[in-house]
Amino acid sequence: MKGLFRDRTLGAYFSLGAACLGLLTAIVYLIYSVSVKLFAPVVFVLLLLGAIVGAVAFVTRERTLPLVATACYAFSFALHISDRALMFAHMATNVYGMSERGAILWVVVLLLILQCIVVIASVISCFMKQRNAS
Amino acid sequence: MLKKIFRGLTAAWLAFFVLCVGMTAILYQSHHYVNDFLGTKETVIKNDNITEESVHYKSNYFKNGLYNPETRAYTNEEAAKYLEDKLDFIEEVMGESIxxxxxxxxxxxxxxxxxxxxxxxxxxxxxxxxxxxxxxxxxxxxxxxxxxxxxxxxxxxxxxxxxxxxxxxxxxxxxxxxxxxxxxxxxxxxxxxxxxxxxxxxxxxxxxxxxxxxxxxxxxxxxxxxxxxxxxxxxxxxxxxxxxxxxxxxxxxxxxxxxxxxxxxxxxxxxxxxxxxxxxxxxxxxxxxxxxxxxxxxxxxxxxxxxxxAIDSASSPAAQNAGYYTWTNAEEVSDYIGHTSCLTYVVNAEGIYIGYKYYETRYEDSVLGGRNADSTTGAFASENGWSYAEEMGYPFGFGMSYTTFLHTLKDVKWNDDNTAATIEVEVRNTGNYAGKDVVQIWYQSPYTDYDRTHGVEKAAIQLADYEKTSVLYPASEADETHPNSQTVTVEVDMHNCVSYDSDGSKTWILDAGTHYFALGNGAHEALNNILAAKGYTTDNGMDAEGNADMVASFEVETLDADTYSVSRWTGGAVTNLFGDADVNEWLDGQVTYLTRSDWTTFPKTYDNLTASEEMIRELACSEELTGYDYSYGKYTDAPEVIYGSHDTNYSLSMLRGKALDDPMWEGLLNQLSLRDTALIIGVGNGFTEAIDSIYKSETYDGDGPTGFSGTIVGQVYNGGKVGVKIYFSQNASCATWNKELQYRFGYFLGEDGLFLSKTSLWAPGADLHRSPFSGRNAEYVSEDGVLGFEYLAQQCKGMSDMGLIPCPKHFAFNDQENGRVGLANFFTEQYAREINLRPWEGAFTEGHAGGTMSAYPRIGLTYIGMSNSLLNGWLRGEIGFKGYVLTDMAGSSAYMRPVESVKCGVTLFDNNNLDQANILEAAAKTDTTLQKAMREAARHNLYSIVNSNAMNGFDENAQIVSVLPWWKSALIALDVCVSVVLAAFVAVYAVAAVKEKHSKG
Incomplete structure (x- = not known):
């Protein structure tokens, strides 16, 4: 276990942090969206995949994995925005729940913010080295 | 180092690339909204030799090429005059409405x-x-x-x-x-x-x-x-x-x-x-x-x-059942059906006693005595038993002036078959201020033993028609150009006055007995006048003496169940259609509707109904679960559908003015492919698609009884650029009781449509002010069906005369917002016909509305889009409506099922993506009944479009040209540039990674 963290750099921890936050976000998304019957599987799967890849990137020496994780996070984020576009249109007209009944605005906004943070953290990790020279 | 930098740049640029592509996808999918917002189009009508004859609807403001489909040029002076007149109009309407x-x-x-x-x-x-x-x-x-x-x-x-x-x-x-x-x-x-x-x-x-x-x-x-x-x-x-x-x-x-x-x-x-x-x-x-x-x-x-x-608005009988009520076994219902647009219901237990029809009828009975009119049931503001004086604030139709008027009933003349009366009333200004007044013609039909036997409810007073005077001046100021009096002629159509008998004659009836016309400043004064004509006074409990001189009576010797048993619009027989909407048909005896024969039946709140198994099956509204044929056998004898024919090469514009059953329509429709047909039906969220095979351009629509969104470009009002959506509430417009102003509202909306190149407006709102608590009463007209009929006829006519398709909404029974999606609506046939559907009748017939937006709720348990009784029996059958039937926003195809809806009579989906079109196209490949239904749906849609301002500028010189709007070009360019940069970053990163590997190796 000690060896896992031995020569990891700040960049690696950014990748790990993004993965942890991504996993948390994926879990929250799953619970929320299933409960309101607005679950988009691709959003969840990509977010989860990104978290897994990001975690693997922390563990292994494969330096392209942070890039792959970033791609997963970014696609998940974009698809989530697209999926919720109608909800924001309803917010603008102050009519809630016409065909989006059950959607909770603040939860969606929170999820999008978390996803945005995950993307940014993953991008930052890609700019940094992942290992100290051993 | 280089590798790290380019890995980072690749990651950042990849995220940016994904967002760009995502944004492009969203905007492409919503391309009609974007075009509407930016004023761009994707198909334009190109016509270098536009003829005057091809401009079917001309603006009175924009003469310098506004109707040229390409240039749409106008001068600032024209726009300024347009805005000025609209603002003057708004003030004029409010001046007569307040x-x-x-x-x-x-x-x-x-x-x-x-x-x-x-x-x-x-x-x-x-x-x-x-x-x-x-x-x-x-x-x-x-x-x-x-x-x-x-x-x-x-x-x-x-x-x-x-x-x-x-x-x-x-x-x-x-x-x-x-x-x-x-x-x-x-x-x-x-x-x-x-x-x-x-x-x-x-x-x-x-x-x-x-x-x-x-x-x-x-x-x-x-x-x-x-x-x-x-x-x-x-x-x-x-x-x-x-x-x-x-x-x-x-x-x-x-x-x-x-x-x-x-x-x-x-x-x-x-x-x-x-x-x-x-x-x-x-x-x-x-x-x-x-x-x-x-x-x-x-x-x-x-x-x-x-x-x-009222003194207390909660005293409205309708308010007792105007809330969010769910089945006690809601979970069982939604589990069976598979969605949640089936949980709510409302029982219109008040029957015909909406608004003044309740208060005034109960008042008359309290004067006549009996029927428990003065019981405590339904008393909200009365101290000891129901008292009109204690319950009523200001009655329907009432309004004061700074001056006074004297109305004199001059004459009542009947037409040959006694179905219409021409009533002449002299109005004289007897005060000190100039002003206008409204001649209100009120009507009373006797409440007979036949009615009581057959459950025909009877309001003591109902509005028959109205007209407004011009400005009348005090006698001291009167001259040739400033009249002191005016003789107003009001044409009363008895079709709007008769009663519906769903039990005995199962059609419209005119009771035997003494009938009355009366004048009055509102329902209550008119009723007091009738009571006076019957010999009643304040000694009998009236709250004021009436004036029998304001009343004319006529006798009907025997019950007439023939004259009004055929539709005045189509000549077809009129009989019961809405039996399934009576909740007692499903839950026998559980609901008591309010009846005049006993006022202790004042409605209680029905908030704990349980849906039976049979009801749950009905609520499903799907072929799979109910086993119903939602085409109701309409297409059994229809010929097989032909697609993609080249036997004719008609342009849609050639069908302008042709009857719906003209043979040319068959040729045009045969030119359509199945995909074309699906697109004509499936996409209608503020626009319709361009269809090349019939030379149809895309069209745009607007939403709302308050008019179009958009900006009068360059015009500044009160410090800023003014939008087009600036009108008063439709409710306020109705309170003018001025048919000319109501028509002119429609006219201005038509001008707006020409200015914005919009073909249809989802207006006016035609639902009922069933209870005072509905959030959308601003968009609707009145609690009274006849006032609604006359208003909607005028506004719709004003719109359609300018080539704008009126699409009144929400058809029908959408009288509350609570739980409206999938709301099971229970009511009596008499209420439906005499009150709720009356405004719609005016819109579709005298108003020439070419479309309607159907509602979210149900007729009884059946989604309106699958209601044979409403869409086929009443709308197409009795009313003869030829236009399109649009759904409300079709986000949920689980409830507003496209296949079943189109088979029944829906013709257009309020949808901005291709979901409904794709479902219809796929299903129609193996369902010939659906093919035939789709063909008819397309016919109705195209019929309305071709007889609208969408055909302005269309003649033999016109061509439809596809264009790529500038914003799409910009997005494509952006995506390409971002992709190229991303590719470059990936390439540099890959090269750096390989070099690093080789140097280490």
């Missing part, structure tokens, strides 16, 4: 009374229209109170107004985050505000308002700052009244709302000198209020209320 309910002589204000204090939070937050969804208007540059009143020479206390502007209280509904009346507590008034009263003490003008709009009903369940009814004054508002009475000699209350506020004690309070009702003002209509207060420019009140204003 209604004076009480005046003890305090009004009009004298020339010296110029300094007023506006009280109430609403004085700084005026009610311009609804506050959500399509109820809204563009209020950014709406005129504020002080600016508006200054046009009448009135100065509004700036200290008080500034104080209210600094406050954050706001009225709100339960659905928008908490029901609130939002009046500023008097305890919060700083001393400088109360001290300022002395300088502005010619009058206190108190503003009370209420919220409301799409998705937002008002409540009877209490809220943050009130208990019980949101339409009664709360303590903060009562405190404002007391504050005003203590500090001002003149107290004027303005009820600025489209939902009738409970009058309560204001009516008899001597400290309140005047009460005024004003509906949604629109962007500048509040100027009319100022001018009415002091008779500036001779402006005099002439509005009449189009709803009942």
């Amino acid at each position: 209604t004076l309910l009480k005046n003890d002589g305090a009004l009009p204000l004298s020339a010296e009374e110029t300094k007023v204090t506006a009280l109430g939070r609403a004085s700084a937050d005026l009610h311009y229209c609804g506050t959500s969804g399509s109820s809204m208007i563009a209020t950014t540059y709406a005129l504020k109170l002080d600016a508006a009143f200054s046009e009448a020479g009135l100065t509004v206390n700036p200290v008080a107004l500034s104080f209210y502007n600094s406050r954050t209280e706001k009225s709100n509904t339960a659905a928008s985050g908490g029901a609130r009346i939002g009046e500023t507590p008097v305890s919060a008034y700083p001393s400088d505000v109360t001290a300022s009263f002395a300088q502005y003490n010619d009058a206190a003008v108190i503003f009370f308002t209420r919220p409301g709009g799409e998705g937002n009903d008002l409540t009877l369940e209490g809220g943050e700052d009130f208990s019980g009814s949101q339409l009664n004054l709360n303590q903060d508002e009562k405190d404002v009244l007391e504050l005003a009475k203590r500090n001002f000699d003149k107290v004027i209350v303005v009820l600025n709302t489209d939902n009738p506020i409970g009058i309560g004690e204001m009516k008899d309070d001597p400290g309140i000198n005047a009460i005024i009702w004003a509906g949604g003002f629109g962007i500048n209509g509040v100027t009319a209020l100022g001018k009415l207060l002091n008779n500036t420019d001779g402006m005099n009140f002439s509005g009449k209320v189009n709803d009942t204003w």
